[in-house]
Every structure is written in C-alpha cells, then in structure tokens.
Amino acid sequence: MMSYRSRLCFAVSALVLATSPGLAQMSDAPTGTSMPQAAPLVDTIPAPQDTPYPGTIKLDVDATDIDHRIFRIKETIPVKAGHLVLLYPKWLPGNHAPTGQINKLAGLVITAGGKTLPWRRDPIDVYAFHLDVPAGVDTIEANFQFMTPTAANQGRILMTPVMLNLEWIATALYPAGYYVRQIMVAPSATYPEGWTSATALRPSGASTAKGGKIQYETVAFDTLADSPTIAGRFARIEPLTRDVTMNIIADRPDYLAAKAEHLTKFKAMVDQATKLFGSQHYNHYDFLMTLSDTLGGQGLEHHRSTEIGSSTGFFTEWDTSASSHNVVAHEFVHSWDGKFRRPADLWTPDYRQPMGGSLLWVYEGQTQFWGNVLDARAGVVSKEEALDALASVAATYATQAGKQWRPLVDTTEDPIIARRAPAPWPNWQRSEDYYSEGQLIWVDADSLIRQRSKGKRSLDDFARIFYGMRDRDWGELTYTFDDVVAALNQVEPYDWATFLHQRVDAVAPAAPLEGITRGGYKLVYTDQPGSWWKSREKARKAADFTLSIGLTVARDGSVSRVNWDSPAANAGITIGTKILAVNGQSYGEDDLKQAIKDASSSKPINLMIQQGSYFRTVSVAWTGGLRYPHLEKIDPKAPSTLDALYSARK
Numbered sequence: 001m002m003s004y005r006s007r008l009c010f011a012v013s014a015l016v017l018a019t020s021p022g023l024a025q026m027s028d029a030p031t032g033t034s035m036p037q038a039a040p041l042v043d044t045i046p047a048p049q050d051t052p053y054p055g056t057i058k059l060d061v062d063a064t065d066i067d068h069r070i071f072r073i074k075e076t077i078p079v080k081a082g083h084l085v086l087l088y089p090k091w092l093p094g095n096h097a098p099t100g101q102i103n104k105l106a107g108l109v110i111t112a113g114g115k116t117l118p119w120r121r122d123p124i125d126v127y128a129f130h131l132d133v134p135a136g137v138d139t140i141e142a143n144f145q146f147m148t149p150t151a152a153n154q155g156r157i158l159m160t161p162v163m164l165n166l167e168w169i170a171t172a173l174y175p176a177g178y179y180v181r182q183i184m185v186a187p188s189a190t191y192p193e194g195w196t197s198a199t200a201l202r203p204s205g206a207s208t209a210k211g212g213k214i215q216y217e218t219v220a221f222d223t224l225a226d227s228p229t230i231a232g233r234f235a236r237i238e239p240l241t242r243d244v245t246m247n248i249i250a251d252r253p254d255y256l257a258a259k260a261e262h263l264t265k266f267k268a269m270v271d272q273a274t275k276l277f278g279s280q281h282y283n284h285y286d287f288l289m290t291l292s293d294t295l296g297g298q299g300l301e302h303h304r305s306t307e308i309g310s311s312t313g314f315f316t317e318w319d320t321s322a323s324s325h326n327v328v329a330h331e332f333v334h335s336w337d338g339k340f341r342r343p344a345d346l347w348t349p350d351y352r353q354p355m356g357g358s359l360l361w362v363y364e365g366q367t368q369f370w371g372n373v374l375d376a377r378a379g380v381v382s383k384e385e386a387l388d389a390l391a392s393v394a395a396t397y398a399t400q401a402g403k404q405w406r407p408l409v410d411t412t413e414d415p416i417i418a419r420r421a422p423a424p425w426p427n428w429q430r431s432e433d434y435y436s437e438g439q440l441i442w443v444d445a446d447s448l449i450r451q452r453s454k455g456k457r458s459l460d461d462f463a464r465i466f467y468g469m470r471d472r473d474w475g476e477l478t479y480t481f482d483d484v485v486a487a488l489n490q491v492e493p494y495d496w497a498t499f500l501h502q503r504v505d506a507v508a509p510a511a512p513l514e515g516i517t518r519g520g521y522k523l524v525y526t527d528q529p530g531s532w533w534k535s536r537e538k539a540r541k542a543a544d545f546t547l548s549i550g551l552t553v554a555r556d557g558s559v560s561r562v563n564w565d566s567p568a569a570n571a572g573i574t575i576g577t578k579i580l581a582v583n584g585q586s587y588g589e590d591d592l593k594q595a596i597k598d599a600s601s602s603k604p605i606n607l608m609i610q611q612g613s614y615f616r617t618v619s620v621a622w623t624g625g626l627r628y629p630h631l632e633k634i635d636p637k638a639p640s641t642l643d644a645l646y647s648a649r650k
Helices: 004-019 221-225 260-277 326-333 365-378 383-398 408-417 436-452 459-467 481-491 496-504 514-518 531-540 589-598 641-645
Strands: 056-065 070-078 082-087 105-112 115-117 119-121 128-133 139-147 163-166 184-191 196-199 212-215 229-232 235-239 244-250 285-291 298-301 305-310 341-343 477-479 521-526 542-545 551-554 559-562 578-582 605-611 614-620 628-633
Touching (some): 056 163, 196 235, 229 244, 260 326, 260 459, 365 383, 436 459, 436 514, 436 641, 514 521
Parallel strands (some): 056 184, 244 285
Antiparallel strands (some): 056 070, 105 139, 119 128, 235 244, 542 551, 578 605
C-alpha cells in the first residue's frame, strides 16, 4: 500500500506535469517577469460518512496537574491497517467559528504494540494528523497534553488551585471519515482528591464522591463534546426540579451562599420555560456554575448543561448584580433554541466542516429575547429592571452609527471575522449585534402578533409550535428561514418574510423600536441610572457615559469604549486613552459626572489625557447633561403588550 508521503509526492508530481505543458514553453509575459500558475489544493482527508465507526474509543483524562495547569490525555483507538487521519475539533458548536485551540495541543506520541508510529500534520488543515497503521495492528494509543493558559493573555483560564473546567472537546482526537454521532467513546477523568465534579455525563457505575477517577457511560463523540465538566474544592449541588440541577463551584465556601429565595427564582425560571415551550429537550439538565475571580468567565450553551463562569458575588451581592443574572435563563433557553432546533447551516456532521451563521438572529436573538422575558416572568429581575435592560438595548441601537452602512445579517459573520477581538470603533464597525438587535426584532414581532390578534396570540404560540414538539428529544432538528416564516404565519398570517428581510438583510439606520412603542412604552432619558444600569457598571468596573459624551471609563480613567462621531470622539479621544484630569482636577468618576452635569456652551468639559507617551488637554463639547435610558408608559391606564409579555404564565 502506498504511504501518505508517497501518495502526496505522486499527486504533486502529477500536478506539475499537468500545469507545465512543454516545460520549455515560455509565457508571453514581458522578459524578466516570472508568472507561476496556482497549484490546486489536494485534500487527502476523507469526508465524513453517516456510518458507525468500528469499535469504541477509550479516552482517559488526568486532570490532577493543577500546579502546571495541564490536562494529560491517553486515547485508545480501535483501528484497521492502512492510512488513518485523526482530527482535532476545529469548528466549535456555540462558538460558531473555527476556534479549536490546536495551539495548546502538545506532546503528541502515537504508539501501537509499544512501538512509536510516525505522524505528519496535514499541510493544508493543521487540525489533521496523518499516520499509516501497520498490518496486524488493531489498536493505537495516542498520548498528548492540553496546555491550558497560565496567564489571561494566553486565553481563558481553565484551571486554578481550587477549580477547573474540563472541555472534553479540547482533549480528544477523533478519526476522520465519520459523522461524530457515529463514533462511540468511553470517557473517564481523574480529578484532584477531595474535589466535587459535575457534568451532564453520568458515571457508568460506582464512583468516588470526592475526587479520584470517574468512568462515565459510553456516549457518542458529539454528546461527549457537548458535555463539559466542572470540578472544585468548594461545591454546592442544588436540585431545582426533578430533572434540573444547579451545580456551583466557587473560589471560597462563603461565595456559595445562595439564599433560598434566589434558588426559588431559578426554580420559577425553569417552570416558566417549561410552560412556555411545552416540552423539555433533555433527559436531565445541569447548570455548571463557577464563581471565581481567576477562572475565566463565560456563558456557553450545551444541550443538557450550560457553563456559566461568573463573578464571586453572583449570590452574595445579589441585590446589586441584576445584569449578571440573565446568563442562567439565556443559556437554558438554548436547550430549545440552538441545540434542539438548530439552523441548518450551523449543524455539521463533524467539527471540520465550516459552520454558517445566517440565522444567528434567531439562534441568539430569540434566545436573548426569551432569556430576558423568563427573567421577568420568574422574578429573577424586577419588572423595572427588565424594562431598564430593554431600554438599554433600545438606546444602544438608537445611537449606533454602524447601522448606517452594515446590515444586521452581516454581523452574523463576526464570530469568524473578529472572534471577539477588541475593536477600535465598535459603535461604527458593529459586532455580534444579532443578539440584542435581534431581541428588538422579536419584541416587535410579539407586539405585532398581539395587536393583530387582539391579544389572543403572541410569540409564546410561536415558541410552542417551533420549539415545543418531540418532548424529551435531545437530538437536533434543523430549520431554515422559510421554516421560521411558516411558523410565524401559523400563529398570525402576515407578510413575515418581508418583515424579517427589512430588519435583518437591509441596511436600516433606524433602530427597530416599533415593538416598544406599539407595546405601550417610549424610550426616555433621565439623569439618574436605574438599578440594572448600576449593576452593569459594577460588573464592568467602569462608568458608562456612552449616551452623553460617548465613552465608557474604567475606575483608573482608562477609556474602554468610544462611540463614533460622539462628543468624546470629536475631541480626539479613542479607546486606550487615559483621562488624567477633569477641569484641572485629578480624574475621579464623580468629578467627571459633575463636569458633564455642569457643562454648557461656554463651559466645555476640559480633560487632560494620555495617549501612549503623548499628553494633551482636549475640550469635549456637550451640553445635554447625564443621560440614562428608561422605558416610560405612554398611557398608564391603557393595556400594554409589553406588560403582557413580561407577565408570568399561569
């Protein structure tokens, strides 16, 4: 059998002959100008087939090296003699982008019968490894390490001295040529002694309660990839319902002090979600919550679990952290919207095929919408906080300059274009606006349905029709734009295709605020922030003046955001600028607030700023005072579709 190297050399030789007719033939180009022809790329990786992989892979992860923050992996793979390609996951579900951290895989050694087998990384796809399996070999062993970040500038921190986040999708290779749902894996993990672990996976038999090795049930590779684990020294496990559990691991025991009233609110959120959708698309569900100042924060959806990395004060500072609570409901909604019902171009048979994000304004936009609605219905936030959160979104898009040139649908490519890297002018460049601008579109759709049906129907009916079928099915059911339109028309006949195209596909400079005004409210600004706005400033450790002078400033005076064509931008302030003084006094948040209040046409805001090694004083021309967004009832006595939307289901 021809080896991979021989086959590649043969392909290249044939390519040279095919593209060089009469090697002595000269181009008609001017003398001295060499003009090579493009060599077609040769893909030697087999395409995935929907057939069972022969045998079960054993995957063992040693997660005990918390000092060096290294996961050590041993993978035993049944094979047949011949050429084999092993893939490392590249396109990650929930990331919507090729963000697999191949740069953190190290020490790869593949053996068979005690002998090392040479491997070669694919020259085109660096996530693929080629090797030739000798005759008579039916099992190979791959040993390698996943080197988790030891500093924040290397990526999200996954291991600390007291907790870890094991992403199985980052600690496994899988054979090319098969749908990942057809590859069976028997996973196990060894945790530090005394640590509690939690995951949607279930042990295959008796296991240690605190640390040690846990052997999990055999699952398909896609289920394993979708079932991360958290583990830590300080843990609290709280059943919310018979099927849903909140697993909390924290830096210190006192951070675990969730009050009964807090847990009751999340129980109500689960109940409201079940009433909304009329189904559950899991056999059990685990919230995997880490409360830490060192482990990296995130919110990432999975079908039967969700990873929530939050600040240590999530429970202990409940009354002043309203903006941080929404992540729980948002990620829970994804079990229906995104995991069970998934856009057709986002579903892929393996983790090599590129994903498409054309319907992320449904996947994320409607999840953002329902997450905020469920928070209000369950009392996770007060109605006033829910309205202020919506007001903040409305104000953001009412003042977003980038809507003048970039349609919402184009932002669905941002997970690939930008990968959440910092941007110099986010208000002009736009980012992943399919989340919150998408939310406004669905507020609009709900109010329109309620108005046209005289209150008889709403987007709740769409949720039950679109997400509620096949109770307890936790597979995937894909959909297209036409499916969304058809379901909306089933609820309320209307030209929904045009409605959505105008708001999603066209350049639309005006924010989609019709759902708020039709809902009985209007966007207003006052000089006092609400509790939701204050909690967001606290979480970001910054003062937000984007709706007045157009910038956000950290506590030390560092500017973290500047709106395009705002007073701050027109004064020459950019992200990275540091404000040293306000009207001749050293910088303080309260001093800047007072200066904004006092500013007039004859008394501008004078700021001494530092930009790199350069210092100068600039004048910010603004006379509008402090501005914070709120929603105000147009007619306090009139019924409101927005009030109806935020009311709990009985």
